[in-house]
Amino acid sequence: MTQFKAPLILRGEVIEDEDCEFGGRNPQTRFATPDVGKYLDRLPLSAPSALADLYTLSFEQILDFLEELGLRLAFKQNRHLQDALALTIRTSGLGEQILRNCYENLGSVFNRKQMREMADVLIGIPFLEGWVNTRSDNGTQTFVRAFGARSVHIVAGNVPTVSAITILRNTITRSDMIIKTPSNDPLTAGAIARTMIDMAPDHPITRHLSVAYWKGGDARIEEALYRPSNVEKIVAWGGMASISHIAKYIQPGIDLITLDPKLSSTIIGKEAFESEERMREVARRVALDIGVYNQQACLNARVVYIQTGTDKRGIDAANRFGRLVYEAIQALPLHLSNPVSSLEPQLAEEMEGLRFAGDAYKVYGGDGRGGVIVSQTDEQVEFSPLLANRVANLVPVDTLEIPIRAVTAYTQTIGIYPEELIPQIRDRLAWHGAQRLVTLGYVATARTIAGPQDGIEPLRRMCKWILNERHDPAAKPFWPWADAAPAREAATAA
């Protein structure tokens, strides 16, 4: 029986009390933590001016720090990450090879070129570094600067990279951060924080990072913490599950940024089915979009619309394509995707039921190796939100109107084929709610961090945007009283 420890990281200090135990039903996923309630007085950054030390650092110095952090996150030398992997192997839906791959690449999140690009594209480095003169007009000048805030991040645990990206984003904005970890990954954020402590325990960046686990919804902690006097921004992943706990604390003075749970889909135009050779190539691309990270992420394809037509010929093509996609999923390399011992229980039950549906669906595979459900009409299975473990639903359609109208505010990524189709339909997809449109086959492997997420720009929202206006009374006289303005008087006297 393994018992993990998820210490509380409090501004550079590692607290390893074992007051509480949390985790899953499986004893191998349980972990001990300190009672965060005991440290509540120290958790928030109570004096906002204590952010000042982050302003003694230049942007380049911040990058220096993060770049070195990235080097120290080398998996083979980093015991903290190794511990985190040992637990996430048991709590995550990802196989060991994928997870190992994620951890081995965690350091590359802190690639200098990428970090600079992210800061510059999403915020603008000058706004982070100082007051930027944004407007000069006839005696009026405006200056804007992006300031950090005191923030709490409630992070998702399905992919460990989320913790690294969260720390990166927050540090770039010069914010103070408290990370509330999820029960399915209570260790990764802490492992990064401990790496910082090993590297530079007194550095301002280390001192502005706390990592804690408490059970989401624990009023004893959340009532005390989520107050405008303690926190200005809450960034929450996970939709209703986590938001419902937070919603009651939202009030003027606290800005809530939600990164809702999302689902993604695929639209494949008729061109894909013009030759068997093309079908095979497209099938492999779809398999990538479905299978990378074992379909655990929001960006993975679940429902795949294929414009094969719905007459007999079309359905035959759809079924042939279904087989090709299934075979391509089986051929995905193990560091990207792996079979699991069994499907998620709810999905497994739905898959069992499909055998009794008469002729409404054709199923290839359907066990822990993944599966492809080919609808024999233009309707998706109603349990599509449960699709996981590399099981996708192919839906043959006559017209692209069907997939376009199926897009909603919960649709994140849409992989599209052929490329020429994208400009034709992208505005309509956006109006319906889609948030990211990608060349088929690239939804997960070539994702840029220098872009918006889920239709919002979280980095900009994490900043406090401060405006400074200067007005020259000589150029822009404003004096509502009857007597003469002093400036003008002075001018006359001279």
Added chain:
Amino acid sequence: MDAPLAASMNVETLGSFPERLIEMDKEDMHAIPLADQAAIQLKGARKRFHELRARIPMLARLAEEQSVTEVRTIEDLAPLLIPHSALKSYPMSYLEKSQFGRLTQWLDGFTTHDLSGVDANACDSIDDWLDLLDAKTEIRVMHSTGTTGKLSFLPRGTLEMHRMVTVWASKFRQYKDEIPLIDRPIEDTPVLYTSYRRGAMAYHRLLDYLESDLYGGDKTKVLASNPGRLSADAASIGGRLRVAESRGELGKIHISPKLLARRDQFLADQKNAGAIADKFLADIAARYRGQTVAVIGAVPTIHYIAVEGLKRGYERLFSPRSYLQLGGGMKGHQLPDDWYDTILRFFGAEKMVEGYGMTELLGAARICPGGHFHLPPWEIPFLLDHATGAQLPRTGTHKGRFGFYDLNTETYWGGFLTGDEVTLSWGDDAPCTCGRVGPYVHRTLRRYAESEGGDDKITCAGAPDAHDKAIEFILQAIG
């Protein structure tokens, strides 16, 4: 050691007519030696398979897929268990687009009754369709609530409905010197149900048959807190709304004109909830105060009636020997911590009686003094490895996925595979202290679909939850 079976109820007869097991005296039934139980079950199952295979298309297809041509051993039945999700395997569009002809065709695959002559194309609501099947056929479909709006439909026949009453009544008979569940004959004991009297969920169907078979049509013996009907359509739309809301497609829900036309009823029900509860409480108090009654219902509805009753000053209304059966699971509802005490305080029963059962079974097993759920000999248990589906040994004690074959069914296939993780003792090496012979289920059971990996698991994939707002939505939709 075990007494031999009575002459009229020997292994041979019971194997040929396994439906007669339910007529047995409780002591005799639970005393059948294990080897005899196995022999009766194998013979009975063989007979059922032989008779039903050609008459139930889904069974024929399953048997062919699994290459089962004959039931030689009990183990041969395992691949023929129908997963419970099969009962909702029809495409959702059948409900959404009111394709009740196709739904009938699908259902036809699960029953020996010929539904091909039923023209359901004119139906425009599930309630309509259920009424049509009731009127034209010998099946009494039971539906579930379905969290996604897709309802499960089990085509139980009238034949099995009558047997269900026998099974219900038999659980109240005394076993040896154990204190029976109630202190008066069940035939004289009124049943109180804390929800709609009419409808097509398992309880509604049972109540209909209790009224006719057990109480000879005496309507005062079956009292429900609401005389109206639980609409299958409302139940389905509630689930569809949850799904639609989670997909941001609320505007796309189609509601049949007939259902819209029932808005007055829904409105009246909503407005009169207090008055309806008043009447029910006054009624049961006037008729049965101080008497032994049998109360059944889902935890939230029983709790609601208890709260309303206490508000009106009723306390410990019935005899402490009353029977209290709470259905639908003890977890997952949002009730105050003292919900259980509130229920006992109002009804006056000493305790609730735990049970383990499901719609697919004719009756639920009640807990014995040894703390176990004993399976009656007509219920053949199966235990499968959850991941591989392989059968676990039929001896000792094991944990796995629970399946069963109910020998009482003759118009549909009685073999089902649940989604429950169950610890089962086969009764061979560790007999229960209560003295019953045969397999028993331990109290530590759970649904596989319950969340794994902690309840504070956050991922970026998925869709948000929403709440059941069916009636409100219908009312809004029709302004």
